[in-house]
Amino acid sequence: MKQTFISIGNTLIPYLVAIAASFLAAGLFIGVMGFDVLKAYETILFSSFRSPGAFTQTLVKFVPLLLQALAFTIPLAAGKFNIGGEGQMIVGAIGAAGVGIVFANQPVYLLLPLVLIAGIVFGALWAAFPAWLLYRFGINEILTTVLLNFVSFSVIDYVATEIWGDPAAGHPTTVPIGAGGELPLLMERTNLHAGFIIAVFIAVIVYIYTNHTSAGYELIATGANARASRAYGINVRSLFLLSLILGGAVAGLSGAIEVAGVHHRLIEGLQSNFLLLGLIIGLIAKGNHIGVPFVAFFIAVLEIGASSMQRTMSIPGEMVFIVEALILLFILLSDLVRKK
């Protein structure tokens, strides 16, 4: 028991130091700019806990962040970098909204699962193309996944304007999906939707997969040394393919959940900056599937704090983004210090 506490302590300390150092650096900058540093710290860290509404808001934000992080960390376990979570989310959202609009009259026990499954399938397909390019031609997946992000922007623009566009909206948006496609709320008078449960469930499944199954072991072995894994009978190339498709599926699900739980329609820009935050979360957690949900929650808290800070103190929210990037940098440095 004592051993476990010591090892947990060992893992947490570098993170605490990294957070402190980043806040210090940002604080200096904020102070130099003439703002109230302590008030800024307080706003960033505690806005989420000021009211029940703020807390549920944080949980709502947590959902896509967690899923985007997993969309990155699943292929990362196999050594592949999926930077296409954004496009996979958008295309998943398109599929989900499409189903939600076309079958709008269906009852909830049919429509909702269909909407979510459509998101998963479309997201998986959007990742399957770069995965296939990697499998067949050996093309580096970083580039192909990123390029498809840009392509997806045009696709959602087209779909939200020409195909199911809502003529009354000033911004590319579709008509709403059927009521049966909406995710039920977990708490009345909040926007905390059932997607939260789904996201946590997915996180648990992913953890069991990577840490407790033979199939998950093969994924990790492939990421550790693909050549050696191949020499011992693991089908490495298939695993690259599979891991990217799974990542795309999870990202597609995040898009479907945004459609079904938050907007109830397809809106251009629904992807927000979830991809970037998801990447940062995945990297800070070093791909560890126990840590990812906790880091995701922490980043959600920071993001809520960022928009609050921008609203109440007029400090640009990008400041928090830089803090998050600095935390990542310090974590990476701390690894080195430990090796010495």
Added chain:
Amino acid sequence: MDQFDSFIGFARLILLALVPYVLASQGTMLSGRTGIFNVAQEGIMLLGASVGFLVALYTKSLLIGIIAAAVVGGLMGLALAYFSSTLKMDQFVIGLALFFIGLGASSLAFKLVVGVTLQLPRVPTLSNLRIPLLGDIPILGEILFNQNALVYFSVLISIALYYYLYKTSWGLELRAVGENPKSADSLGVNVVLMQYATTIIGSALIGVAGAYLPMVYTGVFTQGIVQGRGWLAIALTFFGGWRPQLIFLGAFFFAIVEVLSLRAQIVGSAIPYQFLRTLPYITTIFVMIYAFRWTRVPAFLGLNYDREKRSLS
């Protein structure tokens, strides 16, 4: 006459569009040749665009803005070199981290200096420099010799890199570092110096590529101004087989696609404009199928060399 104008205009646009691709890609190639694989281009270009614009606005000099962008790019390169060459961290992860920082810092700087306004301040566009005599040649003169300074710079830097890498002994040493750094090290070549120099200079070029965009196209920095060109530059580097002369030629392909896609959106066509906008990205994906099959990559690209690392035993 109309046709000629249209053709000349079209050709000029291609040369204009060429610059960011050439500069960013040559910068990537340069550090890659010593083994440092820079994947932060998108962030460095954004930072270069933002800082370059802001400095040009403040000093009322585009040149100083470009220099500032080069300096900022060089600093990012210094960070990349330090984390990769000295600290030996995973180059992809560091590249992503620098990409995040460039992304955030470029927006932050703009918001802090310009604030949120409806009337965006603008800088004047980069003016053309007409080369005497050559500029008077009909048609060709107008296209090739009446361009802005950075167009000429792109051509010159590509030629210079070619000669440096393949016709000088320093170039031989540089290439050896990316192919077998231990071999170069054991013969007295200063591997660390090469890696730092190429990465700093390369990133400076990438920063300038970013600054070019507001100075030539829009007159102001916006968050979407780079639009993926940083990533496309990586593809171009592979497409050009990591050789400066082929990268320069390959850049024409990217420039033509970009100009065609823009043209079609403006002039109008049967195809919806959203799909035309995807043209650069989709064609690049297909370009990569060729590039990854047929081109040769520096053997030590992306790997970190450690002189004291004990090998087999």
Added chain:
Amino acid sequence: MTPSESTLLEMRGVRKTFGSVVALDNVTLSVKRGEIHGLLGGNGAGKTTLMNVLFGLYKADTGEIAVDGRVTQVRSPREAIELGIGMVHQQFLQVNSFSAAENILLGTPLSNRPILDLTLPKQKIRALSEKFGLLLDPDATLESLPMGARQRVEILKALYRDAKLLILDEPTTMLTPQQVDSLFNSLRAMVKSGLSVIFITHKLREVLTLCERITVLRNGKSVMTLAREEATEDTFIKAMVGEEMNIGQSLLFAKSGYEAEIAQVGSKELLKVDGLSVEAASEENQAISDLSFSIREGEILGVAGVAGNGQHELAESLMRIRPCKGKVVFDGAEMTVLATRDLLARGIAYVPENRWDDGLLPKATVAQNLILGSHRHLPYSNGLMLNLGAILKRSQELIDEFKIKTEGPQALAANLSGGNVQRMMLARAFSQNPKLMIVHNPTQGLDIPSTEFVYNKLLERKRTGMATLLISENLDELFLMCNRVAAIYRGRIVGVLERGQFDAYRVGRMMSGLE
């Protein structure tokens, strides 16, 4: 002649640590002018580390280096080269895509301009290569050159820079006996013309043939320095091994005691390979054509050959890591269509040559490394879910049995030393209880006790009927352990010798395609 006049190099009190590991401890070395000085010791004794310090690749913690009587600092290879020191490393440091001349000239000041004009330098290269019998085409690309030629490139690198002292680190591992003789002759010619040579090796026989004085290192300490005539073979063995092993009872040194056991072979044929063909996947690969052999239970079949003649292709095609054609029958069943994981399940184990690239999972734990290949079977897994408790328990058992020096099953595998990585790979293979084991250069880079351990394990399993295909570039190893030795040349088996008829020169001729 006073000692100071004839001494070219002195290293005194050299100490070098890597973290908590002491690689060199108060080492002394002194080399005379115009002598071939042998640096002898098992793998891991510190010979390469000492030379890397001399050559400026490593920085010593303490110690002095004196060249020509003057104490100097060697902070980088550039300074070493300026002092007249040249080094031929164990693994050649060459740029494959450059030509031989470009590799040799890299880093040298070429005339006064930086322009790359190679005409004069190439003339000098040709002159040197003729003078010392190191024939070479300066314009050939490295990729196209065979191993012997590549070594000549390395030697010419030093000669081109007017080296006074040439260090060679284990230069004969990739050579046939005939090529070794040729190298020795070249070295003697160089010494006659004024050069001094430090010859690093773990092969006692070579050092006694070639070197006038010999320094023995063991566990990072200099044990003794003697002239060749002043000591017997046994003295040197004792110096190399120390008290760690019982020399009288070891396989390595007292082989006669084990002869009867080694010579024993079962009667049942276990593996039959018929007409194996492998296409060369790229220019660097060697195609295999129509290769046939068989192995009986309890037999150790050796495959001798110079590196690059198809050994990798043979091992990998048998393990189905590489596609191949031909008929393979194992334990009575046709194997040709099975996949690697089926072969592993049926009792074939493989220990690849390159432990780091092909065998180790560095960012994983020791336990995760040990179960690789068996991760879908009991006791590690029920096929779907891993049994973490069983994995930890069995891993600890293997760590104990194979004496792997590590903190435990949860330790990071990247921290293991070379010898322990090999022990782990062997543990992984042996824990499968295979009927057939394919090993490729199993003792490369291992220190003497570890080498002894490997041979003992192979012999122990041989007694229970396990067959072994031992692919090795080390003829001593093959002659010690094998019942038959086949020679492979350019993807074909060109000859097989029975135990009792083993002859190094004959095998050497086969390995060179001359028989």
